[in-house]
Amino acid sequence: xxxxxxSHTEGEYIPETxxxxxxxxxxxxxxxxxxxxxxxxxxxxxxxxVADPSLFRNIVFIVFGIVKAFFIVGIFxxxxxxxxxxxxxxxxxxxxxxxxxxxxxxxxxxxxxxVKYF
Amino acid sequence: MSNTTTVSTESIWKxxxxxxxxxxxxxxxxxxxxxxxxxxxxxxxxxxxIRFSYAGSSTPWPDPATVxxxxxxxxxxxxxxLFVSLMTFILIFSSVTMxxxxxxxxxxSNAEVSKxxxxxxxxxxxxxxxxxxxxxxxxxEGGRLDTNMFGFTQAGLDKANSLSFGSHYEWLPTxxxxxxxxxxxLFFIVTGFHGFHVLSGVVINIIIWLNVxxxxxxxxxxxxxxxxxxxxWHFVDLVWVFVFTxxxxx
Numbered sequence: 379x380x381x382x383x384x385s386h387t388e389g390e391y392i393p394e395t396x397x398x399x400x401x402x403x404x405x406x407x408x409x410x411x412x413x414x415x416x417x418x419x420x421x422x423x424x425x426x427x428v429a430d431p432s433l434f435r436n437i438v439f440i441v442f443g444i445v446k447a448f449f450i451v452g453i454f455x456x457x458x459x460x461x462x463x464x465x466x467x468x469x470x471x472x473x474x475x476x477x478x479x480x481x482x483x484x485x486x487x488x489x490x491x492x493v494k495y496f
Numbered sequence: 497m498s499n500t501t502t503v504s505t506e507s508i509w510k511x512x513x514x515x516x517x518x519x520x521x522x523x524x525x526x527x528x529x530x531x532x533x534x535x536x537x538x539x540x541x542x543x544x545x546i547r548f549s550y551a552g553s554s555t556p557w558p559d560p561a562t563v564x565x566x567x568x569x570x571x572x573x574x575x576x577x578l579f580v581s582l583m584t585f586i587l588i589f590s591s592v593t594m595x596x597x598x599x600x601x602x603x604x605s606n607a608e609v610s611k612x613x614x615x616x617x618x619x620x621x622x623x624x625x626x627x628x629x630x631x632x633x634x635x636x637e638g639g640r641l642d643t644n645m646f647g648f649t650q651a652g653l654d655k656a657n658s659l660s661f662g663s664h665y666e667w668l669p670t671x672x673x674x675x676x677x678x679x680x681x682l683f684f685i686v687t688g689f690h691g692f693h694v695l696s697g698v699v700i701n702i703i704i705w706l707n708v709x710x711x712x713x714x715x716x717x718x719x720x721x722x723x724x725x726x727x728x729w730h731f732v733d734l735v736w737v738f739v740f741t742x743x744x745x746x
Binding site for chain 1: 594
């Protein structure tokens with residue numbers, strides 16, 4: 379395959395100018411993701427009115443939020459199609475650091491409430 | 497030509513090519529977005545911790561359904577969640593037009609990239625308009641950085657509990673009482689920080705759109721810049737998913 383009209387050929391690797399060849403995956407998966415995100419949002423809306431506030435309802439909303447995030451990052455932001463090390467470099471720090479923050483939130487939030495009101 | 501993604505992992509760190517197989521600019525955009533994700537999660541975790549701390553308080557955290565229940569041209573009707581759901585739809589739709597612009601860029605179709613980028617800019621502007629309206633309602637009803645008038649007296653609480661979707665209501669001065677101040681200040685800070693990201697996203701999109709129209713990327717031979725601003729734009733959508741969840745749903 380000749381790429382000579384590009385200033386950055388794929389054969390030689392120059393970190394500052396290297397741009398991998400990009401290919402279209404078609405629009406089908408993009409529209410499918412859009413309908414899925416829309417459907418989840420509509421289900422969120424329905425659950426909000428049919429179920430009374432509870433811990434379980436909150437967990438459902440958070441899980442739905444994570445599912446939406448997964449599709450936005452994976453399909454829209456194209457991370458599913460990136461190289462393996464690229465995927466992990468982005469996802470792993472996010473998972474580790476965010477779960478640590480949420481864990482702190484659980485412990486400290488309880489403690490603040492305890493000190494303030496009991 | 498060998499396909500770089502199918503090479504075994506033993507040789508991937510030996511040099512001569514990028515183990516991440518992305519351009520420098522895209523890698524930096526991802527790392528910036530990762531750090532921005534930490535900023536937003538710190539804000540949301542801070543919000544959560546403060547909200548937790550009002551459990552069992554005599555001035556409870558306001559129920560979002562009694563605060564964000566307006567819809568344009570439907571004054572006096574109790575319509576919780578409807579307007580933010582519309583805003584969510586606008587942002588998801590502008591995300592799909594953005595990714596269609598990126599896809600058109602892969603096919604090197606300049607006219608299509610231009611069309612979809614324009615639609616994305618329109619979506620972003622519509623979202624910002626909605627947020628401005630939402631803020632003006634909030635401020636109009638007594639929300640300030642240092643004041644929250646969304647608490648209830650007993651009379652107001654009884655009235656709030658009797659509301660159903662679409663019913664008429666009117667808050668009287670005797671219904672409302674001061675509530676937790678962080679509810680109002682965090683609303684401005686979190687949605688404001690997100691809204692500022694949307695605003696800068698729209699400005700960046702406009703700049704790149706002008707480049708597309710000017711034929712910059714036809715000359716350059718690739719639409720990598722459209723991909724990079726696309727990443728930023730999807731991130732704004734991603735953050736909104738969690739603002740929507742923690743501010744309006746829970």
